[in-house]
Amino acid sequence: MENSKNGIKSKVTIASLLVALGIIYGDIGTSPLYVFKAIIGTREINMMLVYGGVSCVFWTLVFQTTIKYIWLTLRADNHGEGGIFSLYALVRRYGKKLVIPTILGATTLLADGIITPPISVSSAIEGLSMVKGLEDIIIPGNLLTIGIVIGILSLLFFFQRFGTQVIGKTFGPIMSIWFTMLVVFGVRQILIHPNILSALNPYFAYDLLANYPNGFWLLGAVFLCTTGAEALYSDLGHCGIKNIRITWIYVKISLITAYLGQAAWLMHQGQPLLNGRNPFFEIIPNWFLLPSIVIATSATIIASQALISGSFTLISEAMNLNFWPRVTVKQPSDSKGQIYIPSINSLLWFGCILMMVYFKESTHMEAAYGFSITVTMMMTSVLLGYFLYFRLKWNKVYVVLFLTVFGAIEVAFFIANVAKIKERWMFLFFELFIFTVMYYVWYFARKINNRYTKFIELGKYSEQLTELSQDFSIPKFATHLVYLTKADRRHEIEEKIIQSIFSKKPKRGDVYWFLHINRTEDPFTLSYNVSELVDDKVIKVNINIGFRIQPRTELYFKKIVQDLVANKELNLHIRPDGSTKYNNEPDFRFVVFKKFLSVENEFTIRDGLLLKGYFMLKHLGLSDERAFGLDKSDVEVEQIPLVYQPITNIQLERELKN
Amino acid sequence: MKTDSSLLLYNKYYSLTNKEIEVELKNKTKWRGKFLGYFRGEKNYISKWQLVDIDVLFGSDNFGFLMGRIIVHKDIVKIFFFQDNSIMIL
Numbered sequence: 001m002e003n004s005k006n007g008i009k010s011k012v013t014i015a016s017l018l019v020a021l022g023i024i025y026g027d028i029g030t031s032p033l034y035v036f037k038a039i040i041g042t043r044e045i046n047m048m049l050v051y052g053g054v055s056c057v058f059w060t061l062v063f064q065t066t067i068k069y070i071w072l073t074l075r076a077d078n079h080g081e082g083g084i085f086s087l088y089a090l091v092r093r094y095g096k097k098l099v100i101p102t103i104l105g106a107t108t109l110l111a112d113g114i115i116t117p118p119i120s121v122s123s124a125i126e127g128l129s130m131v132k133g134l135e136d137i138i139i140p141g142n143l144l145t146i147g148i149v150i151g152i153l154s155l156l157f158f159f160q161r162f163g164t165q166v167i168g169k170t171f172g173p174i175m176s177i178w179f180t181m182l183v184v185f186g187v188r189q190i191l192i193h194p195n196i197l198s199a200l201n202p203y204f205a206y207d208l209l210a211n212y213p214n215g216f217w218l219l220g221a222v223f224l225c226t227t228g229a230e231a232l233y234s235d236l237g238h239c240g241i242k243n244i245r246i247t248w249i250y251v252k253i254s255l256i257t258a259y260l261g262q263a264a265w266l267m268h269q270g271q272p273l274l275n276g277r278n279p280f281f282e283i284i285p286n287w288f289l290l291p292s293i294v295i296a297t298s299a300t301i302i303a304s305q306a307l308i309s310g311s312f313t314l315i316s317e318a319m320n321l322n323f324w325p326r327v328t329v330k331q332p333s334d335s336k337g338q339i340y341i342p343s344i345n346s347l348l349w350f351g352c353i354l355m356m357v358y359f360k361e362s363t364h365m366e367a368a369y370g371f372s373i374t375v376t377m378m379m380t381s382v383l384l385g386y387f388l389y390f391r392l393k394w395n396k397v398y399v400v401l402f403l404t405v406f407g408a409i410e411v412a413f414f415i416a417n418v419a420k421i422k423e424r425w426m427f428l429f430f431e432l433f434i435f436t437v438m439y440y441v442w443y444f445a446r447k448i449n450n451r452y453t454k455f456i457e458l459g460k461y462s463e464q465l466t467e468l469s470q471d472f473s474i475p476k477f478a479t480h481l482v483y484l485t486k487a488d489r490r491h492e493i494e495e496k497i498i499q500s501i502f503s504k505k506p507k508r509g510d511v512y513w514f515l516h517i518n519r520t521e522d523p524f525t526l527s528y529n530v531s532e533l534v535d536d537k538v539i540k541v542n543i544n545i546g547f548r549i550q551p552r553t554e555l556y557f558k559k560i561v562q563d564l565v566a567n568k569e570l571n572l573h574i575r576p577d578g579s580t581k582y583n584n585e586p587d588f589r590f591v592v593f594k595k596f597l598s599v600e601n602e603f604t605i606r607d608g609l610l611l612k613g614y615f616m617l618k619h620l621g622l623s624d625e626r627a628f629g630l631d632k633s634d635v636e637v638e639q640i641p642l643v644y645q646p647i648t649n650i651q652l653e654r655e656l657k658n
Numbered sequence: 659m660k661t662d663s664s665l666l667l668y669n670k671y672y673s674l675t676n677k678e679i680e681v682e683l684k685n686k687t688k689w690r691g692k693f694l695g696y697f698r699g700e701k702n703y704i705s706k707w708q709l710v711d712i713d714v715l716f717g718s719d720n721f722g723f724l725m726g727r728i729i730v731h732k733d734i735v736k737i738f739f740f741q742d743n744s745i746m747i748l
Binding site for chain 1: 700
């Protein structure tokens with residue numbers, strides 16, 4: 001039996017299906033709130049537009065959601081985990097340039113975390129304008145509406161620190177009510193205008209795109225029906241593939257019914273224009289309008305919650321794959337895998353508030369929303385192409401066919417969305433620019449860092465290390481002296497570590513440990529191996545940690561020492577853990593380097609900018625000791641200048657006295 | 659896939675007990691000594707080597723100036739290994 005991240009079995013039960021409904025369908029499930037309103041807009045309501053619109057929505061859900069995501073992309077699970085970084089971890093060995101689509105995809109996905117909460121919640125709240133007596137009070141874009149949305153979002157972000165364990169249990173039942181509501185009110189309208197079912201014929205979609213004036217550009221609105229598809233893949237680890245696929249049958253039926261119902265209402269309602277009305281709320285009988293708005297608001301909060309949690313997971317993975325500066329990660333509840341990142345929570349909250357204040361109403365956010373998701377989807381397609389070819393060993397012809405078909409669909413959606421961003425585009429691009437720069441600078445500056453790290457043979461210094469360890473004329477620095485190293489091979493080590501031990505005041509220890517943390521492609525690996533270069537004196541340890549796991553280096557290290565002592569592999573003349581007869585505390589000392597850019601560097605412009613950016617971001621992020629889970633009292637921080645490109649050919653001449 | 663000559667050299671070099679070598683570069687210069695350290699590359703496993711005299715232990719002197727010389731891997735044409743009198747042509 002396969003276990004997923006939260007211990008939720010991939011086995012299908014009513015409970016697991018409810019969890020799937022509650023966690024992953026919030027985004028795509030709340031699309032009926034604004035899709036048809038966006039398609040019709042201020043255009044004249046006629047058969048070509050309505051039938052074509054619903055046909056486009058149906059076939060988009062078939063191709064983009066069902067075939068691409070439910071059938072194909074969900075197969076790209078990395079030990080049960082999904083999402084763009086999991087996919088990248090699966091395929092990165094097949095192409096160095098794959099880092100670019102990964103960065104772009106992750107950037108837009110994070111932007112999605114900022115756009116989804118305001119667009120979803122404001123769509124629901126704007127529905128209050130339909131309630132009798134509130135028509136003149138709730139007006140999309142007015143101060144009160146913006147205030148209510150900001151209030152709801154602020155509360156949502158505030159409660160993140162307490163976790164979603166308790167409230168999360170209500171998500172499934174609420175979403176079940178929501179989808180059932182979509183079916184009931186959709187069917188009611190279809191029965192009034194049953195001919196709408198013929199709109200499922202793809203000819204209507206073709207007719208709209210080819211023959212309707214500026215029909216192609218309607219794709220920007222149509223695309224909104226599938227914006228939550230990427231979330232299905234990102235949340236794969238929470239629910240398991242079987243639960244997602246089974247619940248999708250119900251979700252898809254209810255979504256299609258809701259869209260057909262709205263289309264049917266448009267055909268029989270008798271007015272030529274929408275005049276600001278939202279077809280979603282129009283199909284709901286007056287007596288149920290207020291409860292429906294409450295349910296819709298709950299559903300949009302659930303959708304927002306899913307995106308917020310998804311953003312935390314995204315950043316956590318990005319940190320572990322070296323795409324994002326290290327920041328504090330907390331576990332707000334006992335639920336394994338549930339994380340809370342305070343800095344990202346504040347960033348998302350601030351972004352959402354700015355979005356709301358800047359765009360004012362949901363309609364204005366649609367283009368930005370569509371734009372972000374199309375970019376994510378295109379990037380996922382690129383990575384998926386590699387996955388299908390290299391991991392699933394698909395025939396090249398099929399992979400090319402896949403990329404051509406979905407590439408064409410997504411490029412069409414992308415063009416239609418870009419064209420919609422006629423105004424207010426600065427905000428979106430500014431936001432995307434910041435995220436892209438952060439990912440890019442962090443990733444590539446680390447590459448430069450690695451490029452200028454000199455490695456040496458550890459074995460060459462074994463004799464000196466043994467000698468130093470037994471030289472009682474030098475004061476003892478620690479019983480267990482531990483260095484973190486990037487060197488993954490048994491015999492190698494960074495030169496700066498040897499310099500730290502031997503230069504100036506040599507550091508005498510009873511045992512020298514060199515710890516290498518290896519981030520694995522498997523999300524939840526936690527294992528280690530030990531190589532003793534000098535018996536009980538110089539020991540190299542490789543700890544393999546999956547990219548979903550937060551490193552607790554000190555804890556792991558103590559456990560490793562405990563294991564070695566218990567197995568009698570570590571025999572010291574002192575107490576093996578380094579404790580003394582005066583106290584029981586083990587004497588561990590971790591040495592961490594705090595690097596700074598030396599003035600003695602000559603860089604290319606690109607490298608210089610990247611490294612400066614890197615050190616600025618590093619300053620904002622967590623210190624290395626906290627990032628690696630080291631207890632501050634056991635850590636010695638050593639400042640070392642980083643000389644990447646030393647100035648060469650110094651022409652310094654001495655002036656001789658005559 | 660093209661063989662990574664730097665990895666071949668790395669594996670051969672670190673299996674030796676006598677580390678003394680003679681390196682011939684593209685510009686016909688020859689240097690004798692040992693590899694003390696190396697820098698990882700992005701395309702190849704190693705991009706640069708630090709070559710020092712055989713009796714040197716640390717990569718820089720008391721003032722922090724680099725000992726020996728940095729050799730770009732792709733500039734190496736030939737290496738002679740004194741342990742087994744073998745030659746590696748890159």
